[in-house]
Amino acid sequence: MSETTVKDNPDLSRFEAYVDGALAGFASYRLSGGHVVFTHTEVDDAYEGQGVGSALARGALDQVRAAGERDVVAMCPFIAAWIERHPDYQDLVAP
Numbered sequence: 267m268s269e270t271t272v273k274d275n276p277d278l279s280r281f282e283a284y285v286d287g288a289l290a291g292f293a294s295y296r297l298s299g300g301h302v303v304f305t306h307t308e309v310d311d312a313y314e315g316q317g318v319g320s321a322l323a324r325g326a327l328d329q330v331r332a333a334g335e336r337d338v339v340a341m342c343p344f345i346a347a348w349i350e351r352h353p354d355y356q357d358l359v360a361p
Contacts, residue, residue, distance in 0.1 A: 270318055272325025281326035283309070283318050290318045293326050293345060301337045301360050302330050307344040323348040327355050337361070 271284045280292040291309035295302050304326075309319045323345055330338060337360030340346035349355050 268316075270321035270325070272322055272329070274326075274329055281322065281329065283322040283325070285313060285316075285318060291322050293322055293342065295326075298339075301339045303339040304342040304345040307342050319344060320348065324352075324355075327358055331355075331358060 268285045270290065273282050273284065274280075275282050275292075278292075278294075279296055280294045282289055283291040289310070290313040291307070293304055294306040295304050297303070307319065307322065309322070326345075327338065327349070338345075338349070338358040339360050340349055349359060
């Protein structure tokens with residue numbers, strides 16, 4: 267199994283998931299009033315069903331948590347559903 271690496275690409279306002287060095291997906295966001303607003307998540311068809319989306323969500327949210335000062339607004343249905351299934355990340359959601 268390949269390892270998925272998640273990196274923030276602030277120039278494109280997205281977190282990117284890489285599998286074996288290849289871009290496999292991304293989660294777009296915008297910064298708004300101290301919030302990180304996730305707007306869209308996409309995983310390349312070649313990586314569907316391999317856990318890339320979940321690794322991308324976890325990696326992005328872990329980096330937001332590490333930054334410490336931002337609240338998450340999950341406009342993206344995928345990120346919203348992922349947070350719903352992982353209660354340990356619900357503290358990141360903006361009130």
